[in-house]
Amino acid sequence: MKLLKPLWVADEGKPFFSIDIHPDGTRFATGGQGEDAGKVVVWNMAPLRSESDEMDERVPKILCCMTNHLGCVNCVRWSHDGSCLASGGDDSLIMIWQLRSQGPSLAGPELWSCAHILRSHSGDVMDLAWSPDSSHLASCSVDNNIIVWNAVSLPNITAVLRGHNGLVKGVTWDPVGKYLASQSDDKTVRVWRTSDWKEETMVKGPFEGCGGTTHVLRLGWSPDGQTLVSAHALNNQGPVAKIIARDGWTHDSDFVGHRKAVEVVRFNPQMLAKNGAASMYSCCAIGSRDRSLSVWLTNLHRPLVVTHDLFNESVVDISWSSTGYELMLCSLDGSVIYIEFNEKELGKPVSDQMKDQWFIEHYGRSLGQSRESQQIIEDPSLLTLQQQKPSAKQTEMPPPPVPASGVKKEKETSKEALIPPLPPSVKGLVSTSSSSTKSPVKDKQKETVTKDGRRRITPFSISLQSSSFVPTTFGSSSSLPSTRSQTPNSQPSSQESASPSSGKTTITSTTPTALQVTSTPPRADRVRSSETSPSSLKLGSKRKKDETGAGTKKPRKEQAVLTAAMPPTPAIRSGRESSLVMSIPATPNITLPQPDAQAQRTLQVVHAVDGQEINVTLEIANSNIPGRAHRVLCRHGSDVRWETCLSSKGIALAGSRNIAAVACENRTVHVFSSCGRRLLPCLVLSYPVSVLQCSKHYVMALTTAGNVFVWDAKRLCAVIKQQSVLPVIKGEKVSITKVQLTGDGLPVISLSSQCSYTFDPKLCVWVLLEDGSDVVRLSASVQSHSPREIQGLLASLQGNCAGSSAVGHLPRLYSRDSSQQRMATVAYLENQVLVALACQSANEYHHWLLSYVKCLTSQGLEPRLRELTGELMGPPGQSVRRLTTSQGWDPLVLGLSKHSLLKEMLPIIAMNGSLRRLVSELQEQLI
Numbered sequence: 001m002k003l004l005k006p007l008w009v010a011d012e013g014k015p016f017f018s019i020d021i022h023p024d025g026t027r028f029a030t031g032g033q034g035e036d037a038g039k040v041v042v043w044n045m046a047p048l049r050s051e052s053d054e055m056d057e058r059v060p061k062i063l064c065c066m067t068n069h070l071g072c073v074n075c076v077r078w079s080h081d082g083s084c085l086a087s088g089g090d091d092s093l094i095m096i097w098q099l100r101s102q103g104p105s106l107a108g109p110e111l112w113s114c115a116h117i118l119r120s121h122s123g124d125v126m127d128l129a130w131s132p133d134s135s136h137l138a139s140c141s142v143d144n145n146i147i148v149w150n151a152v153s154l155p156n157i158t159a160v161l162r163g164h165n166g167l168v169k170g171v172t173w174d175p176v177g178k179y180l181a182s183q184s185d186d187k188t189v190r191v192w193r194t195s196d197w198k199e200e201t202m203v204k205g206p207f208e209g210c211g212g213t214t215h216v217l218r219l220g221w222s223p224d225g226q227t228l229v230s231a232h233a234l235n236n237q238g239p240v241a242k243i244i245a246r247d248g249w250t251h252d253s254d255f256v257g258h259r260k261a262v263e264v265v266r267f268n269p270q271m272l273a274k275n276g277a278a279s280m281y282s283c284c285a286i287g288s289r290d291r292s293l294s295v296w297l298t299n300l301h302r303p304l305v306v307t308h309d310l311f312n313e314s315v316v317d318i319s320w321s322s323t324g325y326e327l328m329l330c331s332l333d334g335s336v337i338y339i340e341f342n343e344k345e346l347g348k349p350v351s352d353q354m355k356d357q358w359f360i361e362h363y364g365r366s367l368g369q370s371r372e373s374q375q376i377i378e379d380p381s382l383l384t385l386q387q388q389k390p391s392a393k394q395t396e397m398p399p400p401p402v403p404a405s406g407v408k409k410e411k412e413t414s415k416e417a418l419i420p421p422l423p424p425s426v427k428g429l430v431s432t433s434s435s436s437t438k439s440p441v442k443d444k445q446k447e448t449v450t451k452d453g454r455r456r457i458t459p460f461s462i463s464l465q466s467s468s469f470v471p472t473t474f475g476s477s478s479s480l481p482s483t484r485s486q487t488p489n490s491q492p493s494s495q496e497s498a499s500p501s502s503g504k505t506t507i508t509s510t511t512p513t514a515l516q517v518t519s520t521p522p523r524a525d526r527v528r529s530s531e532t533s534p535s536s537l538k539l540g541s542k543r544k545k546d547e548t549g550a551g552t553k554k555p556r557k558e559q560a561v562l563t564a565a566m567p568p569t570p571a572i573r574s575g576r577e578s579s580l581v582m583s584i585p586a587t588p589n590i591t592l593p594q595p596d597a598q599a600q601r602t603l604q605v606v607h608a609v610d611g612q613e614i615n616v617t618l619e620i621a622n623s624n625i626p627g628r629a630h631r632v633l634c635r636h637g638s639d640v641r642w643e644t645c646l647s648s649k650g651i652a653l654a655g656s657r658n659i660a661a662v663a664c665e666n667r668t669v670h671v672f673s674s675c676g677r678r679l680l681p682c683l684v685l686s687y688p689v690s691v692l693q694c695s696k697h698y699v700m701a702l703t704t705a706g707n708v709f710v711w712d713a714k715r716l717c718a719v720i721k722q723q724s725v726l727p728v729i730k731g732e733k734v735s736i737t738k739v740q741l742t743g744d745g746l747p748v749i750s751l752s753s754q755c756s757y758t759f760d761p762k763l764c765v766w767v768l769l770e771d772g773s774d775v776v777r778l779s780a781s782v783q784s785h786s787p788r789e790i791q792g793l794l795a796s797l798q799g800n801c802a803g804s805s806a807v808g809h810l811p812r813l814y815s816r817d818s819s820q821q822r823m824a825t826v827a828y829l830e831n832q833v834l835v836a837l838a839c840q841s842a843n844e845y846h847h848w849l850l851s852y853v854k855c856l857t858s859q860g861l862e863p864r865l866r867e868l869t870g871e872l873m874g875p876p877g878q879s880v881r882r883l884t885t886s887q888g889w890d891p892l893v894l895g896l897s898k899h900s901l902l903k904e905m906l907p908i909i910a911m912n913g914s915l916r917r918l919v920s921e922l923q924e925q926l927i
Helices: 051-055 352-363 380-388 524-532 775-779 793-802 818-839 842-859 862-873 898-909 913-926
Strands: 002-004 016-021 027-033 038-044 062-066 073-078 084-089 094-102 110-118 125-130 136-141 146-150 157-161 168-173 179-184 188-193 199-203 227-235 238-245 253-255 262-267 283-288 293-297 305-307 315-320 326-331 336-340 446-449 455-458 518-520 562-565 600-609 612-621 630-636 639-646 650-655 659-664 668-673 689-695 698-703 707-712 717-724 736-741 747-751 755-760 765-771
Touching: 016 326, 027 073, 027 084, 038 073, 038 084, 062 110, 084 125, 084 136, 136 168, 136 179, 146 179, 179 227, 188 227, 227 253, 238 262, 262 315, 283 315, 283 326, 600 650, 612 650, 630 659, 639 668, 659 689, 659 698, 668 698, 689 736, 698 736, 747 793, 755 818, 765 793, 765 818, 775 818, 793 818, 793 842, 818 842, 842 862, 842 898, 862 898, 862 913, 898 913
Parallel strands: 016 073, 016 315, 073 125, 125 168, 518 562, 650 689
Antiparallel strands: 002 336, 016 027, 027 038, 038 062, 073 084, 084 094, 094 110, 125 136, 136 146, 146 157, 168 179, 179 188, 188 199, 227 238, 227 262, 238 253, 262 283, 283 293, 293 305, 315 326, 326 336, 446 455, 600 612, 612 630, 630 639, 650 659, 659 668, 689 698, 698 707, 707 717, 736 747, 747 755, 755 765
16 A cells, blocks of 8 residues: 655645545545635646656646635535536536537646536535536535536536535435435434435434534445445444445444544545455545545455544545555545555456446346336346336336335335426525614613623614605615514514625626625614615625624625615605604515626636637736736637727626627726727716626626626617516515627527516517426426427526426416416417517527417417417518517518418418318418
């Protein structure tokens, strides 16, 4: 055995929280904390294996460094095919990295770029696990949930597993692909079936005395699928790693010897054997808070290796190489250990042929088969019965698993583990507000005592006789994540202003930023200023010290909580009466966070140059020297393609194939071509930019005041002028989760309430694109989202909301009333056609239009068919034509010929014999 502690694998003493070796063994990845953000580093394995390579300066040690995460990176995991690297962190985000190029770059010899950002967790992401065939990715978080992502069609969600009552800190896949296991601070290990995503069993006994003292709970599954080994467990008050047998989920054995809680368990991926013996065994490595490592062979009663005091802090992650002879582990003290074994010590990995034969004997399938290709049968005696029956074609979901003999099946709970794959609402700080409208107003202050013993004085404002406004009481709010703050003695007033709950939200932009919108009444002394200017909008992170409770965790700079002040409620008083007669609620303002002016900000985009697409890196280099200009650069590899300068620090950066845009601290926006030529004059806005995006030749800016601007850099005009997002979030306890800009210059706002909106410049109003809780959609007897071959904005929005297969299992509102269901189907399809038209998505409009015609034909709704075909036929038709303009009839819709659409509709309408006359009339007009 060879043990090495490389000093060059370090980051100035900052902790490492995760480590993982690439399947090909040429590199490994670490996750931890950088200077201002989370840090993912890809390292070279060659200097670990060879001292000469370590001393050779020409052999790079760091291959790439990625700092896109806003918070500490808790886990990094390579996919089994090695094509992707997944990382999850404290910013609630999961990033999927892919290798773009190899060669010198700003990040290192290799360029790993972020291909996908997954945004459905509302808390820190603690652990990740790829399925055996890399088709799915499981993630767990402190939001108590496990999300299973469809890795084939990211960012679609396959299932969200709910059931844990505490922070979920570990997740692992069964190598057979039948189960997924998770471990949580609620002192349970839960096993979930992958066939229907329901809970198979829950193991609780060995963890009842455990406390939530570990940073992670990374459990592991043996490569033969027979045993599941948990992290932190107790046996006779001593810390152990509990061995849970697949047969009956019994837990009678332990891995013992550690003095403190076990944090991580990782199995060698190879099934091993010695001296050609037929019996196979597994190898397991265990890391603990006692800073030690133990390596076990399942055919021995004692550990093979025990090492003490390897680190100064806890061991938090372990990784094996695909060969099974190399082991790496990392610690919170910011160092790693490399261990190399040999065949004499561990044994020899069994051949793939022997492994497949073993899996066929025990599970009825080989490892080469995908999970969907064949139902897993763990009892070989049932294979004969399966071969005698014809295999039924699976339509939507695989059939329920056949339980193995001797497996005790617990009662299924009423709580469904499979829920619609909709992004969960982002839970955060909840602000409550109340307005005091009682009369007469008591000349007395109200005093309350908080849990930490602090005195809170809530003054009641006394209205002056000369004032026509009644200022409201300042609403106090708790900073605890999941509680509502309310004064015990306070009574609700007769008219209270709405107080949307605040929550952490992320926006798809060049720099992911957590957004939070909160509406609270202003303080009495701020009433007049809030009426005339937005100066009363304050950062929640800059509140006075006495307004935040003791022990409250301060928000990060990137996740600053922004509080919006609500204008006062004017009151109308009559005569001598001092009681409130009527109040007129004012519209609340909103405030979104402003990006920080970092010293350097980069963005990788694809530019079209001379008819070719090239990968370039846009960069803002802000200067801290007064009087010096700030630079904007465009690099292609190590070459600078163009460079310009700005007078104010850049805070946001965006780019597309045709343009690049920069937003500055002084509320200006600058737009350049792909060659660096300025396309628009310096655009000055009323508020700083919160989100900046580009698509084709369009530029979109979302300001901190919630106003949306879209400019056309090609036609030098404004597409959308200062439209507020307040109408789509007013009165709802929702938050912004995603902001997009389509290729047609349309902004798309997605909310945590599963609703998405776009602004229609022609109608001058926000249009609802998708509502995940729409009962009409859930009751329609059609596929609720576009098929995979139909690509477009609507398909991506409804795919993220509906997932791949869960909507088909939702209870339908009119399942017992066929007439009501037919009505819901028609209403749903009509909306889909109009929404696709609003999105300007030709493919989706074509798909939903034909689906709508099929529905009308099957139900024999001739009046609606005549109206629809009349719109498409045009003059000299006598039916109502909503698409007719004052200038004349347009023969095209979204670039599609209306008459060509009619010709496609004729065979569909002809399927109903009662509509033959309509078909004949259309055929005569089309000639």
